[in-house]
Amino acid sequence: MxxxxxxxxxxxxxxxxxxxxxxxxxxxxxxxxxxxxxxxxxxxxxxxxxxxxxxxxxxxxxxxxxxxxxxxxxxxxxxxxxxxxxxxxxxxxxxxxxxxxxxxxxxxxxxxxxxxxxxxxxxxxxxxxxxYRFHPMAREARARVAAGETGRLLSVHGAYLQDWLATPRDDDWRVDTALGGPSRAFADIGSHLVDLVEFVAGERIVRLAASTRTVYAERADHAAIETEDLVALVVELSSGALGTLLVSQVAPGRKNALSIELAGTDASVRFEQERPDTLWIGRTEASSIVERDPARLAADAARLSLVPAGHPMGYQDAFNAFVADAYAAIDGARPEGLPTFADGLRAARVTEAVLASAERHDWVEVAA
The missing domain is CATH 3.40.50.720 (NAD(P)-binding Rossmann-like Domain)
Structure with missing residues (x-):
């Protein structure tokens, strides 16, 4: 690599x-x-x-x-x-x-x-x-987990909250299953949350229990809406770690609140997309904030940190890095962490498991 x-x-x-x-x-x-x-x-x-x-x-x-x-x-x-x-x-x-x-x-x-x-x-x-894999501090979180800094993984907690569909006046083509598919909130943003959790943790969700809600069955231009506005999940990872995930497009005041927190036997690590230049490290004796400084980050985080410390980076920067890596892969390089169609397949499998669990009101195994 x-x-x-x-x-x-x-x-x-x-x-x-x-x-x-x-x-x-x-x-x-x-x-x-x-x-x-x-x-x-x-x-x-x-x-x-x-x-x-x-x-x-x-x-x-x-x-x-x-x-x-x-x-x-x-x-x-x-x-x-x-x-x-x-x-x-x-x-x-x-x-x-x-x-x-x-x-x-x-x-x-x-x-x-x-x-x-x-x-x-x-x-x-x-x-x-x-x-979101391409935020330098998300890569830093992954590097610290992989290095054993957090110890044995015990739990994960994550959320992806938005408010752009928070009222029945709000509407979009995505609410229509003919255009958006059978899942909306989870397929749209929950897939990002699960991908980031699995990417940072270095392991996969093996089973889950999910509950979905369609808050508004009618919106400005659509009626009889079947796709979900929010999803709550309990998950179990391959190591046995347990987690809770919440996904909502009807959370007033939350614009793009993607956050993940992984707790291990030795430390916790938390990344928030709306504060992408910092990483919270929690320990029983003291907690700290790690700021994005390429001189002090793991190599894979530093190489994505394209501006000096103290100069904010954001979503478009992460997207730019993703496309640059994809193009470099066309040249024959093997950039670390490039999400491929295999990862798209993984997201489809998790999405189908979420919908199946919500329908059955039971735990569902997630295919590898």
């Missing part, structure tokens, strides 16, 4: 499917990685042209098929509604393109598994943006 990858060796030619918020995030990250932003495809030629103009891309394609047919495009970024991901990703892989696909990779485990297998079979880089 290498821990010094922060940029690709040569310019990549990237195409984008979709033109909304996530396409803007992806395109900024691709530009930061010195890619040639060739163009975009969308639901119509006019929308593709508008996206290309708005995002500063080379051109708008008349169709997704036209984008795939362009031999200059090496990597395709898929930034469309959830239920379209699997078909777009499969087509891109079959066309010989590397793929960066928004999560969820697919809305069924079967589709996610087929995509992971196809990417491996074709030898293509296929990545899913679990980007």
């Amino acid at each position: 290498t821990t010094d990858v922060i940029a690709p060796a040569r310019t990549r030619r990237a195409g984008f499917v979709g033109g909304g918020f996530m396409a803007a995030v992806h395109s900024r990250a691709a530009r930061a990685a010195r890619a040639d932003l060739v163009g975009a495809a969308s639901s119509s030629p006019s929308r593709a042209a508008a996206a290309a103009e708005r995002l500063g891309l080379g051109a708008g394609y008349d169709s997704f098929e036209a984008l795939l047919a362009d031999p200059d495009i090496e990597v395709v970024h898929i930034c469309t509604p959830n239920t379209t991901h699997a078909a777009f990703a499969r087509a891109a892989l079959e066309a010989g393109k590397h793929v960066i696909c928004e999560k969820p990779l697919a809305t069924t485990t079967a589709d996610a598994e087929a995509l992971a297998d196809l990417a491996a079979e074709r030898g293509l880089v296929a990545a899913v943006p679990f980007v």
